[in-house]
Amino acid sequence: MAIAQKMAMSLLERQTGSKGLPLASFAIEVDLNLDGLPEIFAYRYAPDCDGVNCGNFLFVLEGDSYQEVLGGIPGARLVPQDKIALSPFKRNGFFDIQSDKTTIGWDGTHYVDAATFPASSLNGTAFVSACQENKLSQQSLKGETEQVSAACQCQINRFQTLGFTQADLDAYTASMVGQDFEYPKGDKENAWLTLTRNAQDIATGCDVASGKSQWPPAYFNHGDQPQQKLDFNGFLDACPTQDFILTNHKTGSPDRALGLCGCLAREIPTYGVSQEGLDLLAQYYRDEISDSDLEAQDADLLTAHDKASEACLSQFPAK
DSSP, X not given: OHHHHHXXXXXXXXXXXXXXXXTTOEEEEEOSSOSSSOEEEEEXXXXXXXXXXXXXXXXXXXXXXXXXXXXXXXXXGGSOGGGEEEEEEEETTEEEEEETTEEEEEOSSSEEEGGGSOOOOOOOHHHHHHHHHHHHTSGGGTTOHHHHHHHHHHHHHHHHHTTOOHHHHHHHHHHHHTOXXXXXXXXXXXXXXXXXXXHHHHHHHHHHHTTSOOOOOSOOOSSSSOOOOOOOHHHXXXXXXXXXXXXXXXXXSHHHHHHHHHHHHHHGGGGTOOHHHHHHHHHHHTTSSOHHHHHHHOTTHXXXXXXXXXXXXXXXXXX
């Protein structure tokens, strides 16, 4: 939360033109697409909030910059936090969000009212039959006919909610049961991979909704030490402006540098780096001390830093 709050302060200042976070404001990280790089949800408090420069904000790193993705949804800024919740289901790779009585879903660039997405009407008889046969063949699900039936019906309902076509469903069903099926190639291959990924997300979402499973966390500590409660402010001020961070081929913009630095702030302590070490790295990033100066004070610090950098860059999303 400390890292999210520091990152949110600069993003909110740019968004609203107001500096700082008033009391009762907060920010948290939430990984909405399970890619290992959390999005930033922030609440900026103001008395009698008008929902323009205060209220709820959600920042997603898209391309070179963080985009605020709630602004186009009427009333979304003013929904109380206890009426905001993640859905167990994904849409276009991101979790749906329940915002009071409205479900909002990802359209590829922003969150929008899910009611605006096209749905479809499907003949799901063949799919449900194949789904039940596959699930009942699993040793762990034998004898659970009623639960299996509900899970397969959940999937067909979700296929319709997401607007799958009959041709998509029939092709996916054929691939499930090993029928003669020519896998798409060339230009159609990416569309097929997206379709199967969405279908797998639907199956997982239905299992999560029924309490049978849970989504796996995408982010994990690569080091072997527990996260520590440190003061990240100095490090997160210095890191995004450092040339070797800003010009790395995976960053290349101030917002992407900020996203990478947020990952580094989370990651570095898991390699045993203390507050003293983090402060030394901040000095190093500000070019106040050299490599040799840093090594003279902590011989292991650059090694820990480089391991954390490698871990973050390995999971950092492409532009």
